[in-house]
Amino acid sequence: xxxxxxxxxxxxxxxxxxxxxxxxxxPLVESVHVLTLCLFVGMxxxxxxxxxxxxxxxxxxxxxxxxxxxxMFAGFFVMVVTGVLLFYAIPVRSYQxxxxxxxxxxxxxxxxxxWIFHATIYRSVRDWDxxxxxxxxxxxxxxxxxxxxxGIIVFGRMIxxxxxxxxxxxxxxxxTVAGCTAEQQGHK
Amino acid sequence: MNLxxxxxxxxxxxxxxxxxxxxxxxxxxxxxxxxxxxxxxGSxxxxxxxxxxxxxxxxxxxxxxxxxxxxxxxxxxxxxxxxxxxxxxxxxxCYYSTPFWFKMSSLALAIMFSYTVRRRVVFAxxxxxxxxxxxxxxxxxxxxxxxxxxxxxxxxFSG
Numbered sequence: 475x476x477x478x479x480x481x482x483x484x485x486x487x488x489x490x491x492x493x494x495x496x497x498x499x500x501p502l503v504e505s506v507h508v509l510t511l512c513l514f515v516g517m518x519x520x521x522x523x524x525x526x527x528x529x530x531x532x533x534x535x536x537x538x539x540x541x542x543x544x545x546m547f548a549g550f551f552v553m554v555v556t557g558v559l560l561f562y563a564i565p566v567r568s569y570q571x572x573x574x575x576x577x578x579x580x581x582x583x584x585x586x587x588x589w590i591f592h593a594t595i596y597r598s599v600r601d602w603d604x605x606x607x608x609x610x611x612x613x614x615x616x617x618x619x620x621x622x623x624x625g626i627i628v629f630g631r632m633i634x635x636x637x638x639x640x641x642x643x644x645x646x647x648x649x650t651v652a653g654c655t656a657e658q659q660g661h662k
Numbered sequence: 663m664n665l666x667x668x669x670x671x672x673x674x675x676x677x678x679x680x681x682x683x684x685x686x687x688x689x690x691x692x693x694x695x696x697x698x699x700x701x702x703x704g705s706x707x708x709x710x711x712x713x714x715x716x717x718x719x720x721x722x723x724x725x726x727x728x729x730x731x732x733x734x735x736x737x738x739x740x741x742x743x744x745x746x747x748x749x750x751x752x753x754x755x756c757y758y759s760t761p762f763w764f765k766m767s768s769l770a771l772a773i774m775f776s777y778t779v780r781r782r783v784v785f786a787x788x789x790x791x792x793x794x795x796x797x798x799x800x801x802x803x804x805x806x807x808x809x810x811x812x813x814x815x816x817x818x819f820s821g
Binding site: 501504505508509511513515516517518519520522529530531532534537538541542545547623624627628631632635637 | 685689692693696697700701702703705706707708711715718719720721725726729730732733782807808812813815816819
């Protein structure tokens with residue numbers, strides 16, 4: 475079973491149809507998804523800016539991580555759950571969206587960046603906890619996090635636009651990246 | 663006072679027309695609006711959660727406020743600039759949109775509250791403001807900004 479046929483199967487499930495057609499549930503889920511940006515990306519941005527010495531300079535880094543991580547994890551959890559629901563409501567179009575695909579790639583990059591940060595340089599945080607002279611590798615992690623999340627938000631917003639949808643005539647590049655089928659492109 | 667003629671004039675402005683007629687313009691401005699939302703969210707939440715006695719509670723409120731304020735000011739400026747751009751592209755739709763008026767009312771209140779009462783409270787000397795007063799200010803601030811965000815998202819779903 476290909477991913478595309480799995481998405482087609484998913485789109486035909488009663489839950490997906492109900493969510494897709496609901497007047498209030500879909501907008502509600504999307505609103506929660508967007509507003510949770512404040513909680514998760516907002517706080518992660520403050521942490522990134524602290525790594526770059528641009529804010530909260532007198533606050534020990536471990537204080538930020540210990541005290542704010544529970545809020546960030548809660549925000550992240552809500553974002554993932556609502557994000558999965560948004561995909562579940564419109565599976566085929568999302569799966570074939572170049573924006574969605576690029577967003578997923580950046581999400582993986584952001585995850586790897588956070589994991590590498592915690593597995594390496596953050597282990598020596600005791601040595602630079604109170605310092606504004608954050609090690610270059612930690613600063614790099616902060617910059618990368620800001621770049622990745624900027625891309626994730628922009629690409630996420632662009633999923634709403636149908637410029638590169640498979641049911642419109644597309645260039646060979648878009649057809650390849652989006653995985654449009656010959657059937658979708660041929661009969662137009 | 664009937665504001666509709668003013669809104670229609672806005673719609674006819676060069677900038678409004680240009681944004682409306684350029685395929686990418688609205689999407690790009692909207693994206694910047696969203697990015698600023700994250701920064702405003704982070705800078706407000708760090709201080710408001712502290713007012714509620716959670717989050718960075720080992721830090722002094724006025725220390726956190728001093729660090730967060732420039733980011734709040736800057737992101738609010740970006741929000742207002744991009745918000746005007748988004749508005750100019752579809753003022754007549756906004757005029758008839760209940761969420762738009764809800765958002766603008768919340769925004770006016772949020773700005774007034776943030777730069778008067780909340781500002782005084784968060785920049786006050788340590789211990790001068792009772793924990794109860796801090797809690798109330800934090801809750802009001804969060805509620806007002808939540809109204810702005812939720813109303814804003816709902817403009818897109820209406821009409």
